[in-house]
Amino acid sequence: MIHHSPNLEQQIPFDPDFDEADHVEMIVSNDNSRFGLTSKQAFVVGLISSMLTLGTIGFIILLVMLFYS
Numbered sequence: 813m814i815h816h817s818p819n820l821e822q823q824i825p826f827d828p829d830f831d832e833a834d835h836v837e838m839i840v841s842n843d844n845s846r847f848g849l850t851s852k853q854a855f856v857v858g859l860i861s862s863m864l865t866l867g868t869i870g871f872i873i874l875l876v877m878l879f880y881s
Contacts, residue, residue: 849857
């Protein structure tokens, strides 16, 4: 049987004004503004970096295929 400490509610005060969604939104917008990117720019940067990653992997596979053929 799990024994809960009687003063658990006093240890963790419940803040009725704290909205988790607002808090998360704030963190995300702070993160974007640090790099000075809008969501569209961030999407483009992500797209470019994923293309570069795929291109690098493809290039390595191509080299391996040429080397072993």
